Amino acid sequence: MSYCVHCGVELDDWEKKCPLCQTPVIDPWQDKNGNPPPSLLSEQPERTVNKRLLVLLIGLLLLIPLITVVIVNLATTHTLTWALYVLGSEICVWTVFVLPIDRSGKLPYPYIAIDSVVVALLLFMIWLVNDEVDWFLPLALPIVLLSGVVVSLLFLIWRSRGTLKIRKTGWSVCLIACFVLALDLTITHYMRSAFGLTWSWYAAFPLLVIGVVLLAVSFSKRACDWLRKNLFL
């Protein structure tokens, strides 16, 4: 039985100092072998970021420059002109980069579809405001849709389970090669009103070769082992 010489309170036998005043317990007759009860763990909650709130907050922050440019634009030209670019760009930035923060395990494909639509709408707005030559329908829209499809396919490849990484890489490289070819076709058709391939060969051919080699290797266990042995980091 120990007492604090400062407070006068009785303490547990194993206490080395008084919990009230931190005075050390000096008791020559103290039972040094007395076992204190097992220490209990302190619990800590898993602290997580409130993603929905974060998305909302970033959205509110983006509103500040938007409102500023709208007021300035209206004050100077009495109509909305260049502020529309800021409006469209901010919606694009929020949709493409901020909205997926609150994805929390959901599938990415609806987000890719929304992103494609928003980017297409931004380009449509720019085309409407400028009232220039017809570039939206034959050029911008196909490229945006093509990009959306390719990104979706890349996600599909990399989310598939049980497939070797080398095979996923092979399919991805082949897909990028096809994208480059399709891009060239679209641009050439817009520029010359005829289908044909020009610059894309230089990029697509090596990519296709690399992709096919990776796919071939991925189907051979021996080749895979050889690569693993010789190229590990």
Add this chain to the structure above:
Amino acid sequence: MRRSRARSGNDTPAVDWLRLDNAAKIYPPARSRYWSPMFRLSAELSEDVDREILKTALVHTLARLPSFSCRLRKGFFWYYLERLEGAPDVLPDVNNPMSYFNVKENKNFLFRVRCSGSKLAVEFFHVVTDGSGGTTFLLTLIGEYVRLRYGVTVPRDKHVLSCDDPPKAEEYEDSFLKYARKETVSRGERAAYQPHGAPMAPFDVSYICGAVPTEPLHRAAKEHDASITEFVTALLIQIVARQQAAERSRAKRKKPVKVSVPVNLRRFYPTKTLRNFSSYVNPGIETRLGEHSFDEILVQVKSFLKSQITEKQLNARFSENVATERIHVLRATPLFIKDPLLKMFYNMQGDRYVSMTFSNLGAVKAPEELQRYVKQLDFTLGPAKKKRCLCTCASFAGMTRFAFTRTFEGADVEREFFSALVKLGIPVKIESNRR
């Protein structure tokens, strides 16, 4: 209140959902992701707790007390409690209980059962019940545990209910609404001085418990012609006033020192509710008027408590809260608007009026058959939202245990309090979670 037939098929209603009682309405908006207003009742049994038997006892207890078996849900206008099936897990005890509470954990139950060695504890989110209802839950749980473990039938008591009986509707009524009258008194008060210090690390909390024999404590209070509550409240006010006098800030020195004393309203009304039914009064002193001796403080505390703890005063006090709840505009305001407004109101006003809280559960009496298996009983408040010092006390089997909860560094209040008891010739045994 919607009711359905109990599963047993008898005529006793079991709740499907419940409106929050008047006192509980502020707690869901006030809580944050990691903090909720909580209190803990724990008992040390004569032998190590058998977890499997405890789980069975818990299932039986929840069938008897269905108002505890619920989750918190959001309606369009108010929060409500929805009936839950099953029972929560029995969790291991921790060193910093009640430092956080997330209503979505623990199978959505609004209380946690913990056990470690021979210690059994229940931590309640204040939405479900108050100290008196919590005591009934704990003692009923222990009574059922003792029956299953030792085959001893504990006789029915005010706090020990028989799990063989069906639930009773009067046990989950909102007594605030039932007994509120039209006459009210204002809650307006001056902001009080609050002891403070460097904040502890997040989720760290200091619990210091002092066990004193009830008899000499009672005698010391009687020498001053006071009850234990009056005596201890006056002592706490004196200690906080001494700390305030050492403050450099003139503004802080001018604030009153007040201690919040919860009052069990069941003393005044013939209610059997196990939900919240308590109010509070805030006795204190105006330290700007000069230094107060202990006797002067005690006279003020006694006269204040005597004048305020009357049925009429307390009724007018909680009727004010009920009247607020009944304002049509407030009722018709959607919860998504009301929720942040109530949170803001609580953050600005909730803790400002008192320096600390002293909650006296009183003498807990249990049948002798049960007392044989229960060595001690503790009552502890969870940390307050604002960094504040809280004190509780409960008497059981001839011992009174004071528990201090604090989330800032420096045990000055506890040290001075227990030293004062020692100087009065009352032996104090200290236990703490600080090692």
